[in-house]
Amino acid sequence: MDAQEEDQTVIRNDDLPYPIVVSTNIRPPLRQFLREARRFVVLCDANVAKRAHALTAGIKGRLGVLPFALGERRKTLGTLEHIFDALAEAGAERTTTVVGVGGGVASDLFGLAAALYVRGVPYAHVATTLVAMVDAAIGGKTGVNLRAGKNLAGTFVDPRAVFCDVEALQTLPYRHLREGLAEMVKHGVIEGGDVFEALETLAPHAFWRWPWETVIADSLKVKTMIVNDDRLEAGARELLNLGHTFAHAFERAGRYRVSHGAGVAVGLRAAGLLALRLGRWSEAEHFRMLALLALLRLPLLVEEDPAAVLAAMRVDKKKRDGELRFVVPRSLGDVETGVRASDRTVMRVLERCVTVPDESEFW
Ligand SMILES: NC(=O)c1ccc[n+]([C@@H]2O[C@H](COP(=O)([O-])OP(=O)(O)OC[C@H]3O[C@@H](n4cnc5c(N)ncnc54)[C@H](O)[C@@H]3O)[C@@H](O)[C@H]2O)c1
Ligand SMILES: [Zn+2]
Numbered sequence: 001m002d003a004q005e006e007d008q009t010v011i012r013n014d015d016l017p018y019p020i021v022v023s024t025n026i027r028p029p030l031r032q033f034l035r036e037a038r039r040f041v042v043l044c045d046a047n048v049a050k051r052a053h054a055l056t057a058g059i060k061g062r063l064g065v066l067p068f069a070l071g072e073r074r075k076t077l078g079t080l081e082h083i084f085d086a087l088a089e090a091g092a093e094r095t096t097t098v099v100g101v102g103g104g105v106a107s108d109l110f111g112l113a114a115a116l117y118v119r120g121v122p123y124a125h126v127a128t129t130l131v132a133m134v135d136a137a138i139g140g141k142t143g144v145n146l147r148a149g150k151n152l153a154g155t156f157v158d159p160r161a162v163f164c165d166v167e168a169l170q171t172l173p174y175r176h177l178r179e180g181l182a183e184m185v186k187h188g189v190i191e192g193g194d195v196f197e198a199l200e201t202l203a204p205h206a207f208w209r210w211p212w213e214t215v216i217a218d219s220l221k222v223k224t225m226i227v228n229d230d231r232l233e234a235g236a237r238e239l240l241n242l243g244h245t246f247a248h249a250f251e252r253a254g255r256y257r258v259s260h261g262a263g264v265a266v267g268l269r270a271a272g273l274l275a276l277r278l279g280r281w282s283e284a285e286h287f288r289m290l291a292l293l294a295l296l297r298l299p300l301l302v303e304e305d306p307a308a309v310l311a312a313m314r315v316d317k318k319k320r321d322g323e324l325r326f327v328v329p330r331s332l333g334d335v336e337t338g339v340r341a342s343d344r345t346v347m348r349v350l351e352r353c354v355t356v357p358d359e360s361e362f363w
Contacts (some may be wrong), residue, residue, distance in 0.1 A: 012077045018161050021163050044101040098124075110123070140154075193333055275339075310343065
Protein backbone atom coordinates (compact mmCIF):
# COMPACT_ATOMS: atom_id res chain seq x y z
CA MET A 1 0.00 0.00 0.00
CA ASP A 2 1.48 3.38 -0.88
CA ALA A 3 1.35 6.42 1.39
CA GLN A 4 -1.61 7.96 -0.38
CA GLU A 5 -3.66 4.79 0.01
CA GLU A 6 -2.85 4.64 3.71
CA ASP A 7 -4.09 8.19 4.16
CA GLN A 8 -7.61 7.31 3.14
CA THR A 9 -10.17 6.45 5.78
CA VAL A 10 -11.41 2.89 5.74
CA ILE A 11 -14.36 2.23 8.05
CA ARG A 12 -15.30 -1.36 8.68
CA ASN A 13 -18.60 -2.60 10.13
CA ASP A 14 -18.60 -6.11 11.59
CA ASP A 15 -22.13 -6.23 13.05
CA LEU A 16 -23.22 -8.84 10.53
CA PRO A 17 -21.49 -12.15 9.65
CA TYR A 18 -19.70 -10.40 6.77
CA PRO A 19 -17.62 -7.23 6.66
CA ILE A 20 -19.00 -3.99 5.27
CA VAL A 21 -16.19 -1.68 4.23
CA VAL A 22 -16.73 2.04 3.60
CA SER A 23 -14.02 4.10 1.94
CA THR A 24 -13.26 6.76 -0.64
CA ASN A 25 -10.44 4.45 -1.70
CA ILE A 26 -12.08 1.05 -1.87
CA ARG A 27 -9.43 -0.46 -4.14
CA PRO A 28 -6.97 -1.81 -1.52
CA PRO A 29 -9.53 -3.69 0.63
CA LEU A 30 -11.33 -4.92 -2.48
CA ARG A 31 -8.07 -6.18 -3.98
CA GLN A 32 -7.20 -8.00 -0.82
CA PHE A 33 -10.58 -9.70 -0.76
CA LEU A 34 -10.34 -10.71 -4.43
CA ARG A 35 -6.83 -12.08 -4.08
CA GLU A 36 -8.19 -14.47 -1.49
CA ALA A 37 -11.11 -15.36 -3.76
CA ARG A 38 -8.67 -16.57 -6.46
CA ARG A 39 -11.21 -16.78 -9.32
CA PHE A 40 -13.90 -14.17 -9.76
CA VAL A 41 -16.33 -12.71 -12.29
CA VAL A 42 -17.47 -9.09 -12.18
CA LEU A 43 -21.12 -8.36 -13.00
CA CYS A 44 -21.83 -4.67 -13.33
CA ASP A 45 -24.49 -2.11 -14.10
CA ALA A 46 -23.47 -0.83 -17.57
CA ASN A 47 -23.45 2.74 -16.20
CA VAL A 48 -20.52 1.90 -13.93
CA ALA A 49 -18.71 -0.50 -16.26
CA LYS A 50 -15.64 1.74 -16.48
CA ARG A 51 -15.40 1.86 -12.72
CA ALA A 52 -15.88 -1.93 -12.43
CA HIS A 53 -13.00 -2.42 -14.89
CA ALA A 54 -10.75 0.04 -13.09
CA LEU A 55 -11.40 -1.34 -9.62
CA THR A 56 -10.58 -4.92 -10.61
CA ALA A 57 -7.93 -4.44 -13.33
CA GLY A 58 -4.71 -6.36 -12.86
CA ILE A 59 -6.04 -8.67 -10.15
CA LYS A 60 -5.22 -12.31 -10.88
CA GLY A 61 -8.14 -14.63 -11.42
CA ARG A 62 -10.56 -12.22 -13.09
CA LEU A 63 -12.61 -14.25 -15.58
CA GLY A 64 -14.33 -11.21 -17.03
CA VAL A 65 -16.24 -7.98 -16.48
CA LEU A 66 -19.82 -8.44 -17.70
CA PRO A 67 -21.93 -5.28 -18.07
CA PHE A 68 -25.74 -5.31 -18.06
CA ALA A 69 -28.15 -2.51 -18.92
CA LEU A 70 -30.20 -2.33 -15.72
CA GLY A 71 -32.86 -0.02 -14.26
CA GLU A 72 -35.95 -0.92 -12.24
CA ARG A 73 -37.81 -2.19 -15.31
CA ARG A 74 -35.05 -4.67 -16.02
CA LYS A 75 -35.10 -6.14 -12.52
CA THR A 76 -36.82 -9.21 -13.91
CA LEU A 77 -36.55 -12.97 -14.29
CA GLY A 78 -35.68 -12.35 -17.95
CA THR A 79 -32.55 -10.37 -17.00
CA LEU A 80 -31.67 -13.06 -14.48
CA GLU A 81 -31.59 -15.59 -17.30
CA HIS A 82 -29.21 -13.38 -19.32
CA ILE A 83 -26.98 -13.16 -16.27
CA PHE A 84 -26.93 -16.96 -15.85
CA ASP A 85 -26.01 -17.40 -19.52
CA ALA A 86 -23.21 -14.83 -19.23
CA LEU A 87 -21.84 -16.48 -16.07
CA ALA A 88 -21.79 -19.88 -17.79
CA GLU A 89 -20.11 -18.43 -20.85
CA ALA A 90 -17.44 -16.79 -18.70
CA GLY A 91 -16.69 -20.18 -17.15
CA ALA A 92 -17.97 -19.44 -13.64
CA GLU A 93 -18.10 -22.51 -11.40
CA ARG A 94 -19.22 -23.30 -7.87
CA THR A 95 -16.03 -21.86 -6.36
CA THR A 96 -15.96 -18.71 -8.50
CA THR A 97 -16.75 -15.55 -6.54
CA VAL A 98 -19.24 -13.23 -8.19
CA VAL A 99 -18.64 -9.54 -7.60
CA GLY A 100 -21.53 -7.20 -8.37
CA VAL A 101 -20.89 -3.51 -9.00
CA GLY A 102 -23.75 -1.00 -9.00
CA GLY A 103 -26.72 0.33 -7.07
CA GLY A 104 -29.71 -1.35 -5.46
CA VAL A 105 -31.02 -2.84 -8.68
CA ALA A 106 -27.61 -4.47 -9.20
CA SER A 107 -27.37 -5.78 -5.63
CA ASP A 108 -30.89 -7.24 -5.75
CA LEU A 109 -30.40 -8.82 -9.16
CA PHE A 110 -26.76 -9.95 -9.05
CA GLY A 111 -27.12 -11.15 -5.46
CA LEU A 112 -30.06 -13.31 -6.51
CA ALA A 113 -28.18 -14.58 -9.57
CA ALA A 114 -25.25 -15.62 -7.36
CA ALA A 115 -27.61 -17.33 -4.91
CA LEU A 116 -29.12 -19.43 -7.68
CA TYR A 117 -26.30 -20.04 -10.17
CA VAL A 118 -25.06 -23.63 -9.76
CA ARG A 119 -27.09 -23.59 -6.51
CA GLY A 120 -25.09 -20.74 -5.08
CA VAL A 121 -21.69 -19.12 -5.47
CA PRO A 122 -19.94 -16.67 -3.11
CA TYR A 123 -21.09 -13.08 -3.68
CA ALA A 124 -19.64 -9.68 -2.85
CA HIS A 125 -21.16 -6.31 -3.72
CA VAL A 126 -19.48 -3.03 -4.57
CA ALA A 127 -22.15 -0.40 -3.87
CA THR A 128 -22.01 2.65 -6.13
CA THR A 129 -25.23 4.47 -5.13
CA LEU A 130 -26.15 5.95 -1.76
CA VAL A 131 -29.27 3.73 -1.62
CA ALA A 132 -27.16 0.60 -2.08
CA MET A 133 -24.64 1.75 0.54
CA VAL A 134 -27.05 2.56 3.35
CA ASP A 135 -29.85 0.19 2.46
CA ALA A 136 -30.12 -2.19 -0.49
CA ALA A 137 -26.75 -3.96 -0.30
CA ILE A 138 -27.04 -4.41 3.48
CA GLY A 139 -29.05 -7.20 5.04
CA GLY A 140 -28.96 -10.01 2.50
CA LYS A 141 -32.29 -9.47 0.77
CA THR A 142 -32.26 -10.01 -2.99
CA GLY A 143 -35.07 -10.01 -5.47
CA VAL A 144 -36.68 -9.34 -8.80
CA ASN A 145 -40.02 -7.81 -9.73
CA LEU A 146 -42.88 -9.91 -11.03
CA ARG A 147 -45.89 -8.71 -13.04
CA ALA A 148 -47.85 -8.95 -9.78
CA GLY A 149 -45.57 -6.49 -8.01
CA LYS A 150 -42.13 -5.36 -6.92
CA ASN A 151 -39.57 -7.63 -5.27
CA LEU A 152 -41.95 -10.59 -5.19
CA ALA A 153 -39.36 -13.28 -5.99
CA GLY A 154 -36.05 -13.45 -4.16
CA THR A 155 -33.98 -14.85 -1.35
CA PHE A 156 -32.37 -13.99 1.93
CA VAL A 157 -28.70 -14.72 1.36
CA ASP A 158 -25.69 -13.11 2.97
CA PRO A 159 -22.93 -11.75 0.76
CA ARG A 160 -19.30 -12.47 1.69
CA ALA A 161 -18.54 -8.77 1.86
CA VAL A 162 -19.96 -5.38 0.91
CA PHE A 163 -17.77 -2.50 -0.27
CA CYS A 164 -19.21 1.01 -0.21
CA ASP A 165 -17.38 2.81 -2.99
CA VAL A 166 -17.80 6.36 -1.69
CA GLU A 167 -15.73 7.86 -4.52
CA ALA A 168 -18.29 6.53 -7.02
CA LEU A 169 -20.86 8.98 -5.61
CA GLN A 170 -19.07 11.76 -7.46
CA THR A 171 -20.68 10.64 -10.71
CA LEU A 172 -24.09 9.79 -9.23
CA PRO A 173 -26.78 12.20 -10.48
CA TYR A 174 -28.36 14.30 -7.71
CA ARG A 175 -31.80 12.76 -8.18
CA HIS A 176 -30.33 9.37 -7.29
CA LEU A 177 -28.33 10.76 -4.36
CA ARG A 178 -31.60 12.15 -3.00
CA GLU A 179 -33.15 8.68 -2.94
CA GLY A 180 -30.47 7.64 -0.47
CA LEU A 181 -30.83 10.81 1.60
CA ALA A 182 -34.49 9.97 2.26
CA GLU A 183 -33.48 6.57 3.68
CA MET A 184 -30.77 8.28 5.74
CA VAL A 185 -33.35 10.61 7.31
CA LYS A 186 -35.43 7.49 8.06
CA HIS A 187 -32.41 5.94 9.79
CA GLY A 188 -31.86 9.21 11.63
CA VAL A 189 -35.42 9.21 12.98
CA ILE A 190 -35.16 5.54 14.02
CA GLU A 191 -31.82 6.02 15.77
CA GLY A 192 -32.14 9.63 16.92
CA GLY A 193 -29.20 11.15 18.80
CA ASP A 194 -25.98 11.73 16.90
CA VAL A 195 -27.24 10.09 13.70
CA PHE A 196 -30.09 12.58 13.34
CA GLU A 197 -28.08 15.53 14.62
CA ALA A 198 -25.19 14.88 12.22
CA LEU A 199 -27.62 15.17 9.31
CA GLU A 200 -29.07 18.37 10.75
CA THR A 201 -25.59 19.84 11.07
CA LEU A 202 -24.52 18.83 7.58
CA ALA A 203 -27.73 19.53 5.68
CA PRO A 204 -27.05 23.25 5.08
CA HIS A 205 -23.57 22.51 3.69
CA ALA A 206 -22.68 21.60 0.12
CA PHE A 207 -22.47 17.85 -0.44
CA TRP A 208 -18.81 17.96 -1.39
CA ARG A 209 -18.02 19.13 2.13
CA TRP A 210 -19.77 16.23 3.84
CA PRO A 211 -17.60 13.61 5.56
CA TRP A 212 -19.37 10.93 3.53
CA GLU A 213 -17.54 7.87 4.87
CA THR A 214 -18.60 8.64 8.43
CA VAL A 215 -22.13 9.65 7.51
CA ILE A 216 -22.63 6.50 5.42
CA ALA A 217 -21.04 4.23 8.04
CA ASP A 218 -23.26 5.70 10.80
CA SER A 219 -26.39 5.39 8.68
CA LEU A 220 -25.80 1.81 7.54
CA LYS A 221 -25.07 0.86 11.14
CA VAL A 222 -28.70 1.62 11.99
CA LYS A 223 -29.66 -1.05 9.48
CA THR A 224 -27.00 -3.60 10.49
CA MET A 225 -28.03 -3.36 14.16
CA ILE A 226 -31.67 -3.97 13.33
CA VAL A 227 -30.94 -6.71 10.77
CA ASN A 228 -28.63 -8.41 13.23
CA ASP A 229 -31.56 -8.81 15.62
CA ASP A 230 -33.87 -10.02 12.92
CA ARG A 231 -32.15 -11.63 9.95
CA LEU A 232 -35.31 -13.19 8.47
CA GLU A 233 -37.67 -10.28 9.02
CA ALA A 234 -39.72 -11.79 11.82
CA GLY A 235 -40.15 -8.57 13.79
CA ALA A 236 -37.56 -5.90 14.47
CA ARG A 237 -36.88 -5.27 10.78
CA GLU A 238 -40.36 -3.84 10.61
CA LEU A 239 -38.87 -0.68 12.15
CA LEU A 240 -37.12 -0.08 8.83
CA ASN A 241 -40.54 0.28 7.23
CA LEU A 242 -40.98 3.68 8.88
CA GLY A 243 -42.70 5.87 6.27
CA HIS A 244 -42.86 2.97 3.84
CA THR A 245 -46.55 1.95 4.06
CA PHE A 246 -47.28 5.50 2.92
CA ALA A 247 -44.34 5.58 0.48
CA HIS A 248 -45.41 2.44 -1.37
CA ALA A 249 -48.98 3.72 -1.62
CA PHE A 250 -47.85 7.12 -2.98
CA GLU A 251 -45.69 5.32 -5.53
CA ARG A 252 -48.45 2.94 -6.58
CA ALA A 253 -51.21 5.57 -6.68
CA GLY A 254 -48.87 7.80 -8.72
CA ARG A 255 -48.09 4.90 -11.09
CA TYR A 256 -44.47 5.20 -10.10
CA ARG A 257 -44.15 8.82 -11.22
CA VAL A 258 -43.45 9.43 -7.53
CA SER A 259 -39.92 8.10 -6.94
CA HIS A 260 -39.25 5.87 -3.95
CA GLY A 261 -37.13 8.54 -2.27
CA ALA A 262 -39.88 11.14 -2.69
CA GLY A 263 -42.39 8.59 -1.40
CA VAL A 264 -40.23 7.93 1.67
CA ALA A 265 -39.76 11.66 2.38
CA VAL A 266 -43.50 12.38 2.24
CA GLY A 267 -44.09 9.01 3.94
CA LEU A 268 -42.01 10.19 6.90
CA ARG A 269 -44.11 13.34 7.11
CA ALA A 270 -47.27 11.20 6.93
CA ALA A 271 -46.02 8.82 9.65
CA GLY A 272 -45.25 11.87 11.79
CA LEU A 273 -48.69 13.36 11.12
CA LEU A 274 -50.34 10.08 12.06
CA ALA A 275 -48.30 9.92 15.25
CA LEU A 276 -49.36 13.50 16.06
CA ARG A 277 -53.02 12.67 15.51
CA LEU A 278 -52.68 9.64 17.75
CA GLY A 279 -51.04 11.82 20.38
CA ARG A 280 -47.80 9.88 20.21
CA TRP A 281 -45.21 12.43 19.16
CA SER A 282 -44.37 16.07 19.63
CA GLU A 283 -44.87 18.99 17.32
CA ALA A 284 -41.31 20.10 18.02
CA GLU A 285 -39.81 16.84 16.78
CA HIS A 286 -42.19 16.68 13.83
CA PHE A 287 -41.03 20.14 12.82
CA ARG A 288 -37.37 19.15 13.22
CA MET A 289 -37.92 16.19 10.89
CA LEU A 290 -39.72 18.35 8.29
CA ALA A 291 -36.97 20.97 8.50
CA LEU A 292 -34.31 18.34 7.83
CA LEU A 293 -36.22 16.93 4.84
CA ALA A 294 -36.66 20.44 3.47
CA LEU A 295 -32.98 21.35 3.92
CA LEU A 296 -32.06 18.23 1.98
CA ARG A 297 -34.44 19.40 -0.74
CA LEU A 298 -36.65 16.36 -0.29
CA PRO A 299 -40.34 16.83 -1.10
CA LEU A 300 -42.89 17.28 1.68
CA LEU A 301 -46.00 16.79 -0.42
CA VAL A 302 -47.40 14.57 -3.16
CA GLU A 303 -50.11 15.45 -5.65
CA GLU A 304 -51.80 12.07 -5.63
CA ASP A 305 -55.49 11.93 -4.73
CA PRO A 306 -55.80 10.87 -1.05
CA ALA A 307 -58.62 8.41 -1.83
CA ALA A 308 -56.47 6.72 -4.47
CA VAL A 309 -53.55 6.55 -2.03
CA LEU A 310 -55.73 4.95 0.63
CA ALA A 311 -56.98 2.41 -1.92
CA ALA A 312 -53.39 1.63 -2.88
CA MET A 313 -52.54 1.18 0.78
CA ARG A 314 -55.16 -1.50 1.15
CA VAL A 315 -53.46 -3.68 -1.43
CA ASP A 316 -50.06 -3.20 0.20
CA LYS A 317 -48.52 -6.56 0.90
CA LYS A 318 -47.67 -5.42 4.40
CA LYS A 319 -51.34 -5.29 5.29
CA ARG A 320 -52.11 -7.90 7.95
CA ASP A 321 -55.47 -9.49 8.83
CA GLY A 322 -57.33 -6.89 6.82
CA GLU A 323 -56.18 -3.99 8.95
CA LEU A 324 -53.60 -1.37 8.13
CA ARG A 325 -50.67 -1.20 10.53
CA PHE A 326 -48.17 1.60 10.64
CA VAL A 327 -44.71 2.32 11.92
CA VAL A 328 -44.77 5.70 13.65
CA PRO A 329 -42.26 7.80 15.55
CA ARG A 330 -42.76 8.39 19.29
CA SER A 331 -39.68 10.55 19.54
CA LEU A 332 -36.39 10.81 17.65
CA GLY A 333 -34.77 7.47 18.45
CA ASP A 334 -38.00 5.74 19.49
CA VAL A 335 -40.21 4.25 16.81
CA GLU A 336 -43.26 2.05 17.31
CA THR A 337 -44.46 -0.73 14.96
CA GLY A 338 -47.85 -2.35 14.45
CA VAL A 339 -49.82 0.83 15.12
CA ARG A 340 -53.46 0.70 14.02
CA ALA A 341 -55.40 3.67 12.73
CA SER A 342 -58.89 4.11 11.35
CA ASP A 343 -59.38 4.89 7.65
CA ARG A 344 -60.77 8.25 8.70
CA THR A 345 -57.58 9.17 10.54
CA VAL A 346 -55.41 7.95 7.67
CA MET A 347 -57.51 10.00 5.21
CA ARG A 348 -56.98 13.11 7.34
CA VAL A 349 -53.25 12.51 7.18
CA LEU A 350 -53.30 11.94 3.42
CA GLU A 351 -55.35 15.09 2.87
CA ARG A 352 -52.59 17.06 4.61
CA CYS A 353 -49.90 15.50 2.45
CA VAL A 354 -51.13 17.27 -0.70
CA THR A 355 -50.36 20.68 0.81
CA VAL A 356 -47.27 22.36 2.19
CA PRO A 357 -46.85 22.17 5.96
CA ASP A 358 -48.14 25.23 7.81
CA GLU A 359 -49.36 25.89 11.34
CA SER A 360 -52.42 23.71 10.69
CA GLU A 361 -50.03 20.73 10.36
CA PHE A 362 -50.52 20.17 14.04
CA TRP A 363 -54.25 19.72 14.44
N1 LIG B 1 -32.77 -5.61 -0.93
C1 LIG B 1 -33.02 -4.58 -0.16
O1 LIG B 1 -33.01 -4.69 1.07
C2 LIG B 1 -33.33 -3.26 -0.80
C3 LIG B 1 -33.44 -2.12 0.00
C4 LIG B 1 -33.67 -0.89 -0.63
C5 LIG B 1 -33.79 -0.82 -2.00
N2 LIG B 1 -33.70 -1.96 -2.75
C6 LIG B 1 -33.81 -1.90 -4.22
O2 LIG B 1 -32.84 -1.01 -4.71
C7 LIG B 1 -33.28 -0.47 -5.95
C8 LIG B 1 -32.97 1.02 -5.99
O3 LIG B 1 -31.58 1.19 -5.87
P1 LIG B 1 -30.83 2.45 -6.45
O4 LIG B 1 -31.54 3.67 -6.03
O5 LIG B 1 -29.40 2.28 -6.15
O6 LIG B 1 -31.13 2.34 -8.02
P2 LIG B 1 -30.24 1.85 -9.24
O7 LIG B 1 -29.46 0.65 -8.91
O8 LIG B 1 -31.18 1.74 -10.40
O9 LIG B 1 -29.24 3.08 -9.49
C9 LIG B 1 -29.75 4.34 -9.86
C10 LIG B 1 -29.16 4.82 -11.18
O10 LIG B 1 -27.82 5.22 -10.98
C11 LIG B 1 -26.94 4.57 -11.92
N3 LIG B 1 -25.68 4.47 -11.21
C12 LIG B 1 -25.30 3.58 -10.26
N4 LIG B 1 -24.12 3.94 -9.69
C13 LIG B 1 -23.73 5.07 -10.32
C14 LIG B 1 -22.60 5.93 -10.17
N5 LIG B 1 -21.70 5.71 -9.22
N6 LIG B 1 -22.50 6.99 -10.98
C15 LIG B 1 -23.48 7.25 -11.90
N7 LIG B 1 -24.56 6.50 -12.09
C16 LIG B 1 -24.69 5.41 -11.29
C17 LIG B 1 -27.66 3.32 -12.27
O11 LIG B 1 -27.26 2.82 -13.53
C18 LIG B 1 -29.11 3.78 -12.28
O12 LIG B 1 -29.41 4.42 -13.50
C19 LIG B 1 -34.76 -0.80 -6.06
O13 LIG B 1 -34.93 -1.80 -7.01
C20 LIG B 1 -35.13 -1.32 -4.68
O14 LIG B 1 -36.14 -2.30 -4.72
C21 LIG B 1 -33.46 -3.16 -2.17
ZN1 LIG C 1 -36.98 2.39 1.06
